[in-house]
Amino acid sequence: MSWRKEQRRAERGYHHGNLKEALLQAALGLIAEKGAAGFTFADAARMAGVSAAAPYRHFRDRDELLSSIAQRGFEQFEARLTAAWDDGRPDTVTAFERVGRAYLAFARDEPAFYNAMFESGLPVDANAALQAASERAFNVIRAAAERLAALAPPGAPRPPAMMMALHIWSMAHGVASLFSRGDAARRKLPMSPDELLEAEVLIYLRGLGFPTDRRPQANGAEPPPVPPEAPSGSGVPPGGPWGRPK
Amino acid sequence: MSWRKEQRRAERGYHHGNLKEALLQAALGLIAEKGAAGFTFADAARMAGVSAAAPYRHFRDRDELLSSIAQRGFEQFEARLTAAWDDGRPDTVTAFERVGRAYLAFARDEPAFYNAMFESGLPVDANAALQAASERAFNVIRAAAERLAALAPPGAPRPPAMMMALHIWSMAHGVASLFSRGDAARRKLPMSPDELLEAEVLIYLRGLGFPTDRRPQANGAEPPPVPPEAPSGSGVPPGGPWGRPK
């Protein structure tokens, strides 16, 4: 019963040395397994090999641990979105879609973070730092949208970048949360969440008048464009994003 | 102390008479207040004036109560979406957008149901009846998308209706869950969630080649989506859904 605990104590001494970090890691694992709702403060302590009261030296309460995780999640999220955006290389539309895929990839690869960030039910404005981190992440999308909006086809009014960013965010979040995570992923779909989101974004961008066949902007490689065959008068490029060649 | 309990007992006798229903209602109220995570089986029992063990006569456990609520939610959801669709009257595009607004309205008006349905973390496939109810609700969107797809502009390949339905669902869910509920609604937006979703859907439909300007409907009161900044009718031909001419 208790030789275990004492064994652990023997291994690491009375003081853990890095309990805060250990708790965060433990919580992350637990959330990934059982969701933010099922995660337990006591469990995290047990997993770190300390008593149930120890965590209170590092976190005011369970919610603070949760929001620490969420905050860290937003930071990693921001980093991954930024990397995906890659300052709009090789061209704005391509990079923009890559951001969308990065969004989904994050939701898939880091279910615990995503859960803590978006599905744990903790108030967004509870923690100022958390809110700031969340905004920084969103600003990556926003900045990308800004660049995209600047490329809007001439002759038409520019779409507000903020609105575009919110639209893209809602699409990515909708797809991620409905189809790309946990049990939700079990809904049978005619296509993968990635394809679903990519098509959605492409159709949306086309609705804004963007050319959605990949166009090298200052770059050599010319990807094979869609075979033209439909009357261009309809304004609809032939071959939809859902059934693109290649 | 305990005169309360006895008072209640005096009022209603030893047997409650309609405890199952009372528990569902109580849970609904509690979820609306504190979210599905904060809702407590014991609380529901207390609110119904019975002992903490009584609910177990009607629900295997807390999750079954939750999924009963979710199921009922999906049924009401289906009903509201069906009513909004109104079999595609007066025209398909208008009705389709009305479905989108109904989605948001449901999320806003029935936060408890929405929470139980989409944010409570209960496994979709745990309960067959639940899954069926969920599918029936989705089928309303799917059927509407089917009709819409049939109207796809000639000359271009028809978009798969299933894909369109999934896209619309993801948009509606994304907007609802990010901007239209609880604390999330506190994120400051340049436009209301309704306007945001309406613009998003319009742009998307335009991307599919649908004509998105509303024809006169014999029903003057079609509120135009609010232009956040661009003066409408600025003379530029296509105009955006965020600032449409006409």
Next chain:
DNA sequence: AGCTCATGTGAACGATCTTTACATGAGCCG
């Protein structure tokens, strides 16, 4: 060496979830 303070422990409290044995009374059968 000795002090101090951050860090961890154990015990304890109240709340929740859930099970178990027992109580009640509504509806049916004769």
Next chain:
DNA sequence: CGGCTCATGTAAAGATCGTTCACATGAGCT
């Protein structure tokens, strides 16, 4: 009407959790 039965509710109890408190430990500074 009288009695039986079974669905429905109760009380008590065990297990777990969040949280607090008094106390123990030992790392680092003087």
